[in-house]
Amino acid sequence: MSESVDAASASDDPARLCEEARVLAENGGADRAARLFERVxxxxxxxxxARAALGLAVVLDDAGDVAGAREADRAAIATGDPEYGPRxxxxxxxxxxxxxxxEQAGPAWRVVVDFGNDAYLPPAHLALARLADDAGDFEAARGHWEAVVATGDAEYGPPAAHDLAQRLLERGEPARAQRVLTAGLRLIDRAAAPYAYARLAVALGISYLDQAIGAFGAALDSAGEPADPEVGPLATELLARTLPLRGRGAEAGDVWRRGLADPGVAGQVRARLRRDFGGDDEDADPADLWWEPVVEQAVSDGTLPAVAGEAFGALDHMYALLAVRYADDPAERRPGETHELxxxxVRVPSDYAxxxxxxxxxxxxxRLAMGAPAPALPPGWPDA
Structure with a gap:
């Protein structure tokens, strides 16, 4: 009698049943594993x-029984076990x-946080941060992001720092973004995770750009008073050249225009705007060169590449037309063809500003070459 009782006790040993079930689950015996977990x-x-309930949840989930898996998860949570409950x-x-x-995931993540198991806090806080961010609740999201970074977790801390910094930059808080990103960078082994490190490093650089933009702008905005004749032109140039780096080219154009419109600093601002221009012909007055205002305007508006593209495109078109005909045998040219070509x-530039x-x-x-009276150009020249 005692031997049968001992055998029954051994067969119902929960530790042994859980271990057998684990081995079966890892070796393709999911159905038998589920039955053993259910016996426990x-x-x-x-x-x-709690261990058996979690094991059953994983086995059922793998088998496609999501409802059963969730029921088993809740059974494990209900035990309050500090390890298997949060898992x-x-x-x-x-x-x-x-x-x-x-919406259903949120409460489950909050349960993970409530258990307070350090191993599962980082992913739970990060998930809750993103849910709050999607819902437009920045303060709640910020609290969870900061909690992730505070754990010092090398896997979840850096993306949390990046996400929080992005939102802080959007809100015009670059100094706070810098502190968050610096903390995130400390969590990364640069050699082991170079891409994650580079991502945060670039974001940190952007935060400094935004801070610089704010400082340069503050130097120019003094209750509507004229800009300082010494600092104003420098601040104008720095602000106008930094804004395009943040995709704010239109604002840069406005900065140049305000500087050029201020009689107290216009000359110095124009000199800074033109610092990259080539030297003017000694015999030519820049005011007489029709393209100078075009280039200057393009620099201030950030459209110089487009203007250069138009100019080279027109030159390429003209050259191709003329060079092909120049290479032909003169005897093969029909009368009037050269004039038509x-x-x-010369009509090509008409399409450009x-x-x-x-x-x-x-x-x-x-007019200057031919003297008076100069030859009359055809009506509507050169388009007609």
């Missing part, structure tokens, strides 16, 4: 109840995340 649960409130809540949250059920070439200035320049050069 049937034993009632044993020290292995079950973590698993439960993931099943909801996977299904796109973010030249007409096609600087085209009329080129045409006016030609008309004036023609």
């Amino acid at each position: 649960l049937a034993l009632g409130d044993t020290p292995y109840r 079950a809540a973590y698993h439960l949250a993931l099943t909801h995340e996977r299904a796109g059920e973010h 030249l007409g096609r070439a 600087w085209g009329p200035l080129l045409h006016e320049s030609f008309a004036e050069r023609l």
